Amino acid sequence: MGSTNYIYRFREGDADMRDLLGGKGANLCEMARLGLPVPPGFVITTEACREYYRLGGALPEGLWDSIQQHVAEIEEAVGRRFGDLTNPLLVSVRSGSKFSMPGMMDTILNLGLNDDTVDGLAQATGDRRFALDSFRRFIQLFAKVALHLEAEPFDDAVAEAKTRTGAASDAELDPDALQEILERFREIIRERSSTPFPSDPWEQLRIAVQAVFESWNSARATAYREHHRIPHDIGTAVNVLAMVFGNSGWDSSTGVCFSRSPTTGDRELYGEYLPNAQGEDVVSGARTPKPIAGLADEVPDVYRELVEIVDRLERHYADVQDVEFTVEHGRLYVLQTRSAKRTAAAAVKTALDMAREGLISHEEAVRRVPAEDLSQLLVPRFDEAAKQEAIRQGRRLAQGLNASPGAATGRIVFDAETAASADSDESLILVRPETSPDDMPGILRAAAILTSRGGITSHAAVVTRGLGKPAVVGCASLRVDTRRRLLSANGTELHEGEEISIDGFSGEVFAGRIETVTPDVSGTGELALLLTWADEIRRLDVRANADTPDDARQALTFGAQGIGLCRTEHMFFQPERLPFVREMLTQAPAVSLMKSEIEDARGAVNQATGEAREAAQKRLRAAEARLANSEDAKAYGTALDRLAEYQTADFRDILRIMDGKPVVIRLLDAPLHEFLPPYESLLQEVAVLRATGGDPQALEEKERLLESAKSLQEANPMLGHRGCRLGLTYPDVYEMQVLAIARATCDLAREGLDPRPEVMIPLVMDASELRALNARLERVTREAEDCPQPVTIPFGTMIELPRAALTADRIAPEVRFFSFGSNDLTQMTFGFSRDDAEEKFLSFYLESGLLPRNPFQQLDEAGVGRLIRIAVEEGRAANPELELGLCGEHGGDPDSIDFCHRAGLDYVSCSALRLPIARLAAAQATLAQRERDA
């Protein structure tokens, strides 16, 4: 056999061989085949690397012989010999795996130099300074990468020499200074290395190849692969190239350029270069590179050639290219080409442009833009220059968690009430230790939210993401003193009313004002065009989670095909309604009791005989009288009627805006105590009133409220009396809501519109709940007032409890649709409370790698996803007409959307601001499916 399997000459490989040659190697081969000026060289395959590990860290048999033969071919090609004392060949040894892992693995340049060959190089080039500089670079890199010595003493030696000689940069160090540095390097290695520095170039090469193999399994490379879900067993290739020297004089240079701007996407050569330098000088930032246009003035021929090459590469690869080049004494070499990383704006523009130029198809354009990146384009951001200015001015106060994207400046308010009652034309930032559902009116009013506690799944974070408002949360270094109305951080104190700026993209908090830039998402923009292409491809429908008419309008702008989740609890929080809500909820248990007493007595009358029967009749009359005369029951009835009116108007407005499109309305889901004043403050108030002998009437009133709050208090409200459990135990609430939906529907139908409400029952765990509720609620729709056409409202259910998913076959026949409530399903499946997990342990789990991703952001396929698949499969089998959607926050996450596509759902629903992301991700899911099918 022999080792030829393990090595490919550049002219033997091509761009399709990334698996075997790595990305860099495959592209070097491709460029060589295209006849571009690539230095001669070869690739040691990833298979050799895998074999190296299989052998427990030894070069596979025959590999070394083969390497030597291929180096001989390089010698032949360039007319220099490895280790030659007069005209030595130098090589670079570069890592490169199938997937880009920038900076994670090692590379060694200028290999082949030693005390003898450095003289040869000096002689052959007639440039002693260059030869010594190259040797200096080689030792520095080799010591770190191959000998695993600390970089610090070497850096110190160079820095000292610069200070001593007054050189402004490495490039200005003269041969004497370099000679002294090399002396110092030798000392350092003697002191610190257990193995001596190898002077034999072949020995250097062998060690370097092994060091690159080893760097595949370095801690940082392993962590990087973990994070980016790159398999650990594919290994890296090793590229060995003849060195070309950008540091061989002022007619030499090295640089990087892009075929189009990676920032704006504009079609122009974009990049920078550094004369008399090697690539690492550009990266280290020791010297400031020049704009690429400078090359046109300095060496117009080289520039022209570069433009041609880059243009050819872009056309060849049909993608924006990021090209590394070196000019050696006026001769251009290309050392690497790859697809360019780019901003979201550039991604959209280049994808569209290239499609219009005929370089790529519409599908390919859609595939090219990372869906998640669109979030950058959809909300205001700080003007970058203004933000940098603020940092220079020392106005950056703190760093929190980037909970909800966007940027905002406004005046500080420390409580929700103040915010809610402020003038409407002023921008406010609500600053709290943390937020609770009680703060909703203030949150709705504020431009952005800042909290010192809580994680990215805390109340503030979840609500603001839903609302599309910027938020920074869990900003622990911030002290929020709501009593003294004072915010302090980093030595600065800010009072209520002072201006503050928060960056929801980065989590930064600034004192004072920073100008914002508002995105252009008009219907005629570039993004809109890309999304229409995505819409033509995708199979999944995309709906919005929208609770208000404003939400609904915004959802339409962003392309919603309906509303997948209209939560009704938010409607209940409005200040003018809250009193009625509280009246209804606090009286519901008593009124329910009165009603069930009547039913009990009626049952007894029907069954008993004799005296018992008479007693029962008396009891029935008494119970009926009690209900009829109860002030509480009257207040309860009034509250229900008023809420029914409010809700009818709510639904009419939303259904009107969404005319002809489905609107899934979820009946009340929240635990009741969320609508009452906070239990803890009542507890404290009552204790103080009692201890201080305060106003007895005030005490009595507070005690009554406390009693109510206590009776609604639950140890674990998330697992408590909410969702359809409320609808079953206090039937009036759901009946009121369904009546309002039916009335709104009738009203609009009478106007000739096409309202399409769907009723969604939350928190179902068994088909029996739906049987009980549907019968009762469908009767309510029938009993609603006369309608020009019969009101038939489809009923469906949230699948958000594991048991609902596990018994989907029984639930499906009772409903028209399932909507997966993936937030709650994640909570129950993991046993994670969103309210608690983030702060207490979830961030620890993410940091320590116990969880690779936050399951509230990206749907967990192994657990939650498995339940969804069970429900999809068994639900559809039991009811082939079943419509299937998902309305948790995952509905706006690209990976989760891909899962929804694969699981066979009909639609996803997400907050309006994420609709463009969802539309694009859904199209990409379709394309990925086609690729798998092909």
Add this chain to the structure above:
Amino acid sequence: MGSTNYIYRFREGDADMRDLLGGKGANLCEMARLGLPVPPGFVITTEACREYYRLGGALPEGLWDSIQQHVAEIEEAVGRRFGDLTNPLLVSVRSGSKFSMPGMMDTILNLGLNDDTVDGLAQATGDRRFALDSFRRFIQLFAKVALHLEAEPFDDAVAEAKTRTGAASDAELDPDALQEILERFREIIRERSSTPFPSDPWEQLRIAVQAVFESWNSARATAYREHHRIPHDIGTAVNVLAMVFGNSGWDSSTGVCFSRSPTTGDRELYGEYLPNAQGEDVVSGARTPKPIAGLADEVPDVYRELVEIVDRLERHYADVQDVEFTVEHGRLYVLQTRSAKRTAAAAVKTALDMAREGLISHEEAVRRVPAEDLSQLLVPRFDEAAKQEAIRQGRRLAQGLNASPGAATGRIVFDAETAASADSDESLILVRPETSPDDMPGILRAAAILTSRGGITSHAAVVTRGLGKPAVVGCASLRVDTRRRLLSANGTELHEGEEISIDGFSGEVFAGRIETVTPDVSGTGELALLLTWADEIRRLDVRANADTPDDARQALTFGAQGIGLCRTEHMFFQPERLPFVREMLTQAPAVSLMKSEIEDARGAVNQATGEAREAAQKRLRAAEARLANSEDAKAYGTALDRLAEYQTADFRDILRIMDGKPVVIRLLDAPLHEFLPPYESLLQEVAVLRATGGDPQALEEKERLLESAKSLQEANPMLGHRGCRLGLTYPDVYEMQVLAIARATCDLAREGLDPRPEVMIPLVMDASELRALNARLERVTREAEDCPQPVTIPFGTMIELPRAALTADRIAPEVRFFSFGSNDLTQMTFGFSRDDAEEKFLSFYLESGLLPRNPFQQLDEAGVGRLIRIAVEEGRAANPELELGLCGEHGGDPDSIDFCHRAGLDYVSCSALRLPIARLAAAQATLAQRERDA
């Protein structure tokens, strides 16, 4: 075809035809075949009933002709004719389905009488009173069952006549009085019935047969089947028999007798009879029956014959028989036989006796005793006479939920502290509105618990069941005023120190003392023998949930094969340890932070260079000094050391008792705040101290505690920072526990014992948690002090989160065993908080049939069971050596144990007091499996 399919003569059927003939019919046939004196008759099959319903409520074709033919055969046999004016045949029409549904369906007696035939009957028997009495009975029953009239006016008419004539009972009504009653009956029917009373006997019979068919679907029958899980579509048979008359004079009688005592199981004829009566008189309680022995004196021949028949039936059926008989003018007839319902004591005794008599096999004896019934035998109960006396004295105060079986009398205490500090020789009943984990010391001390709030899955209920103490909870009519130390109910007030009695079987609460009877569960008793037979049969092992040495000893007495769940949190609640626990928990976050600062700094030192490196070294030294000098850290270390000592002693004691048997020790699981003083009371105290300007030092102390409590407060502790999440974030706690286990194991091994601890990690949701913990904890066991033999402690995990079950294939390779924590798994799968559900909505769900059974009592197979099956199947596939158990409360529930057997678990674990039930149920599960396999 023809209708013969639908009817069987008694001599044509047999006892194996219950499906087709119902239980009663099949046994009547069997007795007829045995030649016993059964009145002639026939059975209309259940298939006829099903066909009746298929036809929408019409008799199947040909059935009526066939009925007439078969009645003719009865006429032939008894020599009387149906509707005959001189010697009329009367029949009874009796319901009877495959499964016993006592009293749920209808029966009509004395059918065939009208104004004409009643005279004939009077003539033929020479007894006008008897004829009129029979007619009176017939009308009364027929009006109710077939005409659906209310019973009341008829009852009233009879009562009036008795008053008017001074008759003490129905049997003393003379012919004139009866004649008047019949007049009155006719009036009532005219007034109230839309259809006239049918005088044609054939018409009566047709209506009666249909009425029996219809009674299959009556509301009460449907509800009964629902409750007992009897299918709704099997229908009832109808038995038509020639009437024999126990009311035909004082030489006639009717009665019920048992082949052995259904109360004690003693081998003696047991029962009662009523002279000159029909069966309904015995049931209605209008007259008091005589003991069966009286029959021996009155009619010795009849008695002898009865003894013989009953004895023959018992031998024939090989089970205790419940026989209905009638004596007509000195001639004995048997009307029904069936297996006798019996008390638990009688069930055990008769099963053993009959096996010893050779009537049944050991297996059959084991099958015969309902496992759940054993609970009656295992705890003290009130002496029945003493309890009845208390009721008569009006001492019954209230009725609550029977949360934990047993009965107790003791003095009232209103708080746990008082209870815990009381003299140890006094019986105390802890009376609270509800209990919390803080009350544990008092609960441990008290003889029984009574609460006014909470359901049968509330804290008080769960804890007492675990401890085997009686408890009545959710006793809503009780007012517990802990401030005034006063309990009031039903007009009675009781003060602290006064005596109260509670019955955990029935949920009743009494003022004052009631004598209790303590069960005999000695190793030589009847039950012990039955259980050894069960042990020979069962495949499932049975372990105990036991947290203390006392628990462990009791568990051994009751036959535990090991400890399946030893909870360590209970150990932490002991008063002398609580301060150390609080010290450890409140300092853990700060100390963890200090430790992670040190690690951070160490990492920075290793990576940084130059000035950054120096700064990092400074930071490292500072962090190390902070930890070394921290008073908090010292206190924390001391607390950990003390707790390690306590825990070592705990584990040593338990492992010593369980020498040679496995002891599964669960590491700390409870949310931390359970160990701190209640947050709410701290909140109130601090508010009051602030408002009243109280002692600043006290305020500061309380504020510090409040801060701690607040930082541990969680919105949903059940889904929060507990279980292995604690073990991962605060590693010292678990390391301390495992160290204590290893030390205890070493100590005992050194003594030559065979300790077998197993460590169980709670609340795992992903294999990564186990990988992280096992590595660290196994190192702790290795580092434990020298041991004569190496300490290898198996590690396992609770499967109590849906995600753990769904990813069991990944978890299984990391562990030696799974133990299903079915309590938490039920909570997560249903989204039910045990603490909240019972009171707020679960009882509503059970009452309204939304849930057929409480899923915390009987394992839900559709949801929770499915997850368990997934975990069993996929866990075993991934690790064939995996041991599988279940340690939730379901481990003591017979139906759930049957599921565990079917699911292929290796063992169940339950509280010590339920071990006998579990042993028996496990054997019955094996027998049921054998039956299915056969």
